[in-house]
Amino acid sequence: MSVVLQAKHINKYFRKPVLFHVLKDINFQIEKGEFVSIMGKSGCGKSTLLYILSTMDTDYEGELFLSDQLVTGQSRAHLSYLRNKHIGFVFQFHYLLSEFSVLENVMLPAKKLAEKSHQEIEHDAMQKLKILNIDHLAKKRASQVSGGEKQRVAIARALINNPSIIMGDEPTGNLDSHNAENVFNIFKQLSEEQNLSLLIVTHDEDFANKTDRIIQMGDGKIII
Amino acid sequence: MTNWKVILNIAKTHLLTKIKQTSTAALGVTFGIGSYITLVCFMTGLNAMLDDLILNQTPHIHVYNEIEPSKQQPVSLFDDVNSSFNVVHSIKPKLSQKKIHNAVPIIDFLEGNKNVRGALPQVKTQIFYVAGSIEIGGNLTGINSVEETKLFNMSDYIVEGSAEALEQTDNGILLGIGIAKKMSLKVGDRVQVSPINGGIFPLKIVGFYQSGIADLDAIQSFTSIKTIQRILGKANNYITDINIKLFDIEQAPSLAKMIEQQFKLKAIDIKTANAQFETGTSIRNLITYAVSITLLIVAGFGIYNILNMLIYEKMNDIAILKATGFSGKDVQLIFMSQAMIIGFVGGILGLLIGFGLASLIDTIPFQTEALPTVETYPINMNPLFFIIGFSFAMLSTFLAGYLPSKKARKIDPVKIIRGQ
Numbered sequence: 001m002s003v004v005l006q007a008k009h010i011n012k013y014f015r016k017p018v019l020f021h022v023l024k025d026i027n028f029q030i031e032k033g034e035f036v037s038i039m040g041k042s043g044c045g046k047s048t049l050l051y052i053l054s055t056m057d058t059d060y061e062g063e064l065f066l067s068d069q070l071v072t073g074q075s076r077a078h079l080s081y082l083r084n085k086h087i088g089f090v091f092q093f094h095y096l097l098s099e100f101s102v103l104e105n106v107m108l109p110a111k112k113l114a115e116k117s118h119q120e121i122e123h124d125a126m127q128k129l130k131i132l133n134i135d136h137l138a139k140k141r142a143s144q145v146s147g148g149e150k151q152r153v154a155i156a157r158a159l160i161n162n163p164s165i166i167m168g169d170e171p172t173g174n175l176d177s178h179n180a181e182n183v184f185n186i187f188k189q190l191s192e193e194q195n196l197s198l199l200i201v202t203h204d205e206d207f208a209n210k211t212d213r214i215i216q217m218g219d220g221k222i223i224i
Numbered sequence: 225m226t227n228w229k230v231i232l233n234i235a236k237t238h239l240l241t242k243i244k245q246t247s248t249a250a251l252g253v254t255f256g257i258g259s260y261i262t263l264v265c266f267m268t269g270l271n272a273m274l275d276d277l278i279l280n281q282t283p284h285i286h287v288y289n290e291i292e293p294s295k296q297q298p299v300s301l302f303d304d305v306n307s308s309f310n311v312v313h314s315i316k317p318k319l320s321q322k323k324i325h326n327a328v329p330i331i332d333f334l335e336g337n338k339n340v341r342g343a344l345p346q347v348k349t350q351i352f353y354v355a356g357s358i359e360i361g362g363n364l365t366g367i368n369s370v371e372e373t374k375l376f377n378m379s380d381y382i383v384e385g386s387a388e389a390l391e392q393t394d395n396g397i398l399l400g401i402g403i404a405k406k407m408s409l410k411v412g413d414r415v416q417v418s419p420i421n422g423g424i425f426p427l428k429i430v431g432f433y434q435s436g437i438a439d440l441d442a443i444q445s446f447t448s449i450k451t452i453q454r455i456l457g458k459a460n461n462y463i464t465d466i467n468i469k470l471f472d473i474e475q476a477p478s479l480a481k482m483i484e485q486q487f488k489l490k491a492i493d494i495k496t497a498n499a500q501f502e503t504g505t506s507i508r509n510l511i512t513y514a515v516s517i518t519l520l521i522v523a524g525f526g527i528y529n530i531l532n533m534l535i536y537e538k539m540n541d542i543a544i545l546k547a548t549g550f551s552g553k554d555v556q557l558i559f560m561s562q563a564m565i566i567g568f569v570g571g572i573l574g575l576l577i578g579f580g581l582a583s584l585i586d587t588i589p590f591q592t593e594a595l596p597t598v599e600t601y602p603i604n605m606n607p608l609f610f611i612i613g614f615s616f617a618m619l620s621t622f623l624a625g626y627l628p629s630k631k632a633r634k635i636d637p638v639k640i641i642r643g644q
């Protein structure tokens with residue numbers, strides 16, 4: 001089994017307003033095809049950890065590896081490239097570019113990567129939308145679809161470059177149980193069928209229990 | 225590696241969804257560039273007209289024989305009083321002839337110089353215009369009118385008749401318009417002139433001369449060199465002045481000095497004679513650029529403001545773009561290209577409006593006694609101004625876009641995502 005993501009002795013401090021040790025010696029790894037959830041009390045540092053793992057936050061101590069490559073200390077431009085190619089991120093709030101159509105939102109990361117032609121990208125994007133059952137919304141403006149639909153568009157966008165890992169910060173937090181269930185099933189399917197790794201922060205006990213492994217956090221530390 | 229297609233596509237979408245703000249910003253540039261083009265075309269047109277008024281009809285170097293006291297008084301030639309202290313009272317100018325000695329070979333020599341476009345002989349004299357018992361003092365200058373037209377735009381100042389007519393008519397005269405008015409003369413009439421040393425010569429009026437300077441038009445007339453030599457009773461090598469036109473006006477002072485030394489004549493160059501003229505020109509240019517730059521700075525602040533606002537509104541978009549793999553540089557380029565698109569569109573529109581306004585001004589009638597050749601407001605439509613104006617637009621929008629876009633580059637996506 002190859003390791004997709006590995007965190008070694010990650011420590012993070014917030015210096016303002018007072019010195020605050022948020023993350024304390026975080027060590028764990030995620031293997032290919034593993035579906036992992038992170039749980040823990042509000043304020044224990046889950047989001048903070050996820051921002052570090054997604055390479056958006058570089059202000060930490062310790063080492064982070066993506067597919068055995070050291071990520072810590074790389075240039076910002078290279079980190080952007082890694083995020084673009086290897087990491088799909090789904091936020092708690094459905095972050096879409098509201099002036100673009102659903103399809104364009106999904107295509108954007110692939111266009112940035114520029115490894116495929118426009119036609120191929122469009123075809124891929126339509127396919128991702130189909131997987132998530134929202135292909136009929138492709139031409140709609142992102143601002144004109146419902147919350148649950150937006151969440152699925154965001155997942156489709158996270159999938160477009162076929163990343164090594166998908167990270168989600170309470171991606172079902174805003175959804176009703178039916179839609180949450182739906183999203184879970186999509187994740188499960190992706191991990192089983194496409195051997196995709198997933199790391200999902202959630203407060204939903206049922207959701208977490210159905211994943212391969214639960215990482216319990218408390219007070220900036222990993223408990224289990 | 226920059227993916228311009230994506231960046232421009234995002235920039236375009238941002239601009240189109242904020243079309244009102246975008247057009248306001250672009251209109252600011254349009255206004256700035258439009259006024260620059262209009263102003264600069266008009267001002268330099270005016271400059272050129274005023275310059276022409278003096279420079280075109282003024283020779284670059286004027287060579288003549290100055291009447292002045294001898295630099296060496298006879299007493300200094302006298303060895304016997306050499307050691308004593310000599311005081312000479314009431315020095316009078318030396319009686320020298322006005323005629324330039326060996327004028328024809330000098331002209332040939334000057335025309336051989338590679339800097340010289342042409343050297344024209346003139347014969348100047350004072351005469352009286354005689355009408356019945358009235359005598360009006362004036363100047364009569366013998367010229368080679370066809371050549372004068374070529375080099376000094378003589379024909380611009382001939383309001384009736386032509387330079388050729390003077391050349392072809394024996395005993396013809398181009399009468400100053402002021403004299404013609406005073407004496408109620410028409411083309412084809414005869415006017416009598418009398419040189420200072422006596423005699424009366426009837427001359428046929430072939431046209432009127434109007435320089436635009438009233439004082440001059442009230443005394444100055446022209447005739448052919450042959451005619452004036454006959455009036456004065458001089459030989460056909462009698463030349464009092466040589467007017468030189470150069471290819472490059474900057475050469476005038478040095479050539480003038482050379483002529484003075486070589487031929488012992490007085491040679492006045494245009495730069496020395498009209499120094500105050502360049503000052504006026506440069507001040508008008510200064511005003512033009514000061515006004516245009518002010519307008520562009522105002523436009524620049526407009527763009528700066530609007531981009532700042534846009535970036536503030538697009539914080540979320542910036543965070544998403546960065547989270548999904550766009551680099552800080554990409555984000556900066558997105559906003560820079562928005563500024564540049566605004567500058568480009570606004571600038572092009574400004575050039576068109578400037579062109580339109582300048583062309584319009586060019587058709588507005590502007591008639592003045594002083595400038596016989598001018599019929600409409602002067603406009604100098606130089607392509608260089610359009611290039612400068614466009615570069616101006618691009619530069620000012622670049623500067624206005626730079627700071628906000630740099631801010632966008634630095635935005636930390638984590639902060640924005642947390643802030644939600």
Ligand SMILES: Nc1ncnc2c1ncn2[C@@H]1O[C@H](COP(=O)(O)OP(=O)(O)OP(=O)(O)O)[C@@H](O)[C@H]1O
Nearest residue numbers: 014016017020022041042043044045046047048049
């Ligand atoms: N920019 C910041 N400066 C200082 N302290 C911060 C900052 N951001 C977060 N914190 C603190 O760090 C701790 C961890 O925050 P984090 O957002 O990671 O919690 P979380 O586990 O995601 O909570 P939740 O489940 O409510 O989302 C919190 O106590 C929070 O107050």
Ligand SMILES: [Mg+2]
Nearest residue numbers: 046047048169
């Ligand atoms: Mg959180």
